[in-house]
Amino acid sequence: DTAVSQTPKYLVTQMGNDKSIKCEQNLGHDTMYWYKQDSKKFLKIMFSYNNKELIINETVPNRFSPKSPDKAHLNLHINSLELGDSAVYFCASEGGSYEQYFGPGTRLTVT
Amino acid sequence: DQQVKQNSPSLSVQEGRISILNCDYTNSMFDYFLWYKKYPAEGPTFLISISSIKDKNEDGRFTVFLNKSAKHLSLHIVPSQPGDSAVYFCAASKETSGSRLTFGEGTQLTVNP
Numbered sequence: 285d286t287a288v289s290q291t292p293k294y295l296v297t298q299m300g301n302d303k304s305i306k307c308e309q310n311l312g313h314d315t316m317y318w319y320k321q322d323s324k325k326f327l328k329i330m331f332s333y334n335n336k337e338l339i340i341n342e343t344v345p346n347r348f349s350p351k352s353p354d355k356a357h358l359n360l361h362i363n364s365l366e367l368g369d370s371a372v373y374f375c376a377s378e379g380g381s382y383e384q385y386f387g388p389g390t391r392l393t394v395t
Numbered sequence: 396d397q398q399v400k401q402n403s404p405s406l407s408v409q410e411g412r413i414s415i416l417n418c419d420y421t422n423s424m425f426d427y428f429l430w431y432k433k434y435p436a437e438g439p440t441f442l443i444s445i446s447s448i449k450d451k452n453e454d455g456r457f458t459v460f461l462n463k464s465a466k467h468l469s470l471h472i473v474p475s476q477p478g479d480s481a482v483y484f485c486a487a488s489k490e491t492s493g494s495r496l497t498f499g500e501g502t503q504l505t506v507n508p
Contacts, residue, residue, distance in 0.1 A: 288438070315494060327439070327484065327498040340495060374438050378494050382427050386438030 287311050290375050290387035297365055298395055304361045305390045307375030315339075316358040317376040317384065318350060327374070333358050362392075370394045398422045399487050401499035409507055414472040416502050418485030421466065425487040429496065430459060430470045433482045442483075443470070475506045 288309045297303050309316060317340075318330040331350045332340035338350070347363040358375060375387040400419045408414045418428075426447040431439035445452040445459045445468065452459050458471045472479055485499040 325482075325501050329495060332495065376438075380494070382429065382488050382494050382496070383441045383444065384494070384496060385441070386431075388436070388438050 288375060288377055288385050288387040290373075290390050292390060293388060294391050294393075296393045296395065299365055299367060301365050302361070302363045303365060303392070304359055305373055305375075305392075306357070306359045307387055308357050309375075309377040309385070309387075310356065311377055311379060311385060312356075313377040313379040313385075314355055315378045315380075316352065316355075317378070318358065318360050319374040319376060319386075321372040321374060321389070323371070331358075331360075365392075365394045367394050396421075397500075398425075399485055399497050399499040401483075401485055401502050403502050404500070405503040405505070407505045407507060408475050410477055411474045414470075414475045414479065414504055414506065416470040416472075416483050416485075416504065418468045418470075418499055419466060420468075420487050422487070422489070422497075423466065424489040425497075426490055427488045428459070428461060428468050429486045429488070430457075431484040431486060431498075432479075433484060433501070439484055472504075475504075477506045477508050480504055480506050 291306045315334045317332045333352045336352045349361045352358045372389045374389045376384040378384040429444040430442045432442045433439040443457045461468045482501045484501045486496040
């Protein structure tokens with residue numbers, strides 16, 4: 285059983301399009317995250333939700349909007365995609381022990 | 396401002412020898428530190444952690460050392476195995492920010508047979 289899953293794994297799209305990435309965790313954790321790994325390989329937190337409530341919102345363009353329909357799901361919607369949005373996006377979940385469990389990542393390529 | 400730094404982008408060691416990966420941090424408020432391992436095309440996986448009240452934590456072949464005065468931690472892998480070849484990320488957290496993790500930029504470890 286995959287603990288944290290993301291779909292799709294690869295996403296190629298053109299500038300200006302709107303796309304979504306889905307994340308699901310079956311660990312029963314209350315907290316979920318979205319991270320962006322850029323070309324320099326830094327993992328940077330974007331958002332965090334605890335039990336469907338937004339608790340961390342880093343300096344991320346308004347074009348990025350997370351949505352948590354329930355505590356097992358955290359989706360990321362991106363409007364008006366730009367070339368600079370190309371990166372690997374990781375979802376993660378955490379159950380209160382600092383240890384975060386990551387999904388396999390979604391490689392987004394904007395052309 | 397990069398608060399967690401891994402100054403060695405890569406490290407190559409022979410199988411059976413010790414691998415030492417280093418990490419420095421600047422924020423003295425960090426009180427919990429973690430190491431993650433990442434294989435290509437996969438997400439990072441948790442490896443080992445240490446609280447700031449300790450200076451050493453050991454789990455099998457993996458040991459993490461923390462030197463708070465120097466704001467430095469290291470991960471020792473003994474003996475190193477080819478399957479340990481991966482990118483290793485250091486991460487830090489502070490209780491006042493909940494479970495938010497600040498990651499270093501990673502070190503690519505290659506263990507040669």
